[in-house]
Amino acid sequence: MKAAIKSGMEKFEIREFPAPEINDDECLVRVKYCAICVWCYNEWLRDGTDDIYGPGLTGHEVSGIIEKAGPKVKGWKAGDEVLVYDALHCGVCPECASGRETYCRDVRSLHKGYAQYLAAPAANLFAVPEGIKLAPASLITDMVGTSMHAIRRAFSVDLGRDTVTVWGLGPVGLFVVQGLRTFKGVKKIIGLDPVESRRKLALELGADEVVDTIGEGVEERLLSENGGAGVNYAFNCVTAPKAIETAYKSLRLNGYLMNITGSIKTADMMEKRVDGSWYFFKKEYEENVRLVLEGKIRLDPVISHIYPLSGINDAMEMRSKHPDKSLKVLIDCT
Ligand SMILES: [Zn+2]
Ligand SMILES: [Zn+2]
Known part of the structure; x- marks a missing residue:
């Protein structure tokens, strides 16, 4: 698969990597869109090549399609359209049990979105609401x-x-x-x-x-x-x-x-x-989707550009240096 990797200041490079292996409780997601967040362009602006996330980088506002579900995954199958919840959490500690995943004692960020595929636990997937296209849908999680x-x-x-x-x-x-x-x-x-x-x-x-x-x-x-x-x-x-x-x-x-x-x-x-405040609890997703479906929260007016993965440096520049021209900038990872 192709994925972005940091190769210098204001420079991501697209290289070939093997698609990630999945665990039994994970799905392999074919990334369609990954929207650029502040985190991402700050990483791009930063000097150095010591990318802490590896292939796929910091991208965490992902919409895509399940390519393969692990053998222990229930409720998801190949072809399902999904959004990825970026907060990896244990699922069993008292915080997770009370529906406050971002307070999990073992919370980490997935951050692998600028790639053609990513592996995500089934517990980190949301169904894309019917009637919403994958591009605007990528804004429902983080934004x-x-x-x-x-x-x-x-x-x-x-x-x-x-x-x-x-x-x-x-x-x-x-x-x-x-x-x-x-x-x-x-x-x-x-x-x-x-x-x-x-x-x-x-x-x-x-x-x-x-x-x-x-x-x-x-x-x-x-x-x-x-x-x-x-x-x-x-x-x-x-x-x-x-x-x-x-x-x-x-x-x-x-x-x-x-x-x-x-x-x-x-x-x-x-x-x-x-x-x-940081990110959100999974139980909030349904209500957020309702507001989007009712037109109370509009996604499209906040999207200004879509770039291909090969244009990720231009996309980062547009998002970080031209606030008068850009709002949300998406990367099409297909
Ligand atoms: Zn974000
Ligand atoms: Zn937990």
Whole structure:
């Protein structure tokens, strides 16, 4: 099979490898699409050839078709269209047993998506919902899953939802905007991004207002919410320290900052909640699919490009260096 391997700074190379062997409880998946995530292009941007993942690299937003099911696999057969849940988990520890796979004591990432085939445990497969094509479907796991999990986690604490900010209107931010729209009590969603085309799309996908983060007076503008108290919830989908700091400062007291990406270091921590979120629990998939099927979360507007596996370097460049032209970029691995 062909698979990408890191061969230098900003350089993946396509080489021939044997298709992976599968264990009895695994399926061999013929990868159709693998969408590029922040992790992936950060790996591409990085110097060095010490690829820690091996053939297939960091890719983890995979849709594909089962080529072969191991002898102990139940419920899956060759030809089934599937999505791959990237969090490998033991399935038996107390966390797994309670449906919180990402808290598993043995959790690891599969990360082998930029290849023609990958081996995945049957427990890590979801059926592609009927009526959804494999290209947009690749966004349902990480993009919709991560965004919805972060919102559910943040809203499990009820601090009022009158004004919610979303920092960064790239793919994750755009799914957070759409996801927020599905929750009761959210009165105003303010999206923030320096790129005009992304702000425009956020308005189409459910933001009530957008703000250019390059402009002056952003913090003052946000602090005017709630009669001058500030913002209730901020969802951070960027890594720029200045933006994260402003997201925090513009919260009202007892407000909540959910960091989906990035981390916060500020000297004047006040009585506000700072939290993080990673990926999602398998039990959330069904509800996420329902929102997609009902058209409440739209996948297609967030896809900007599809490149063949042989064009993976161009794809990484487009995704990482041209935020004004690109959103979600997919690799067609066939
Ligand atoms: Zn991802
Ligand atoms: Zn476990």
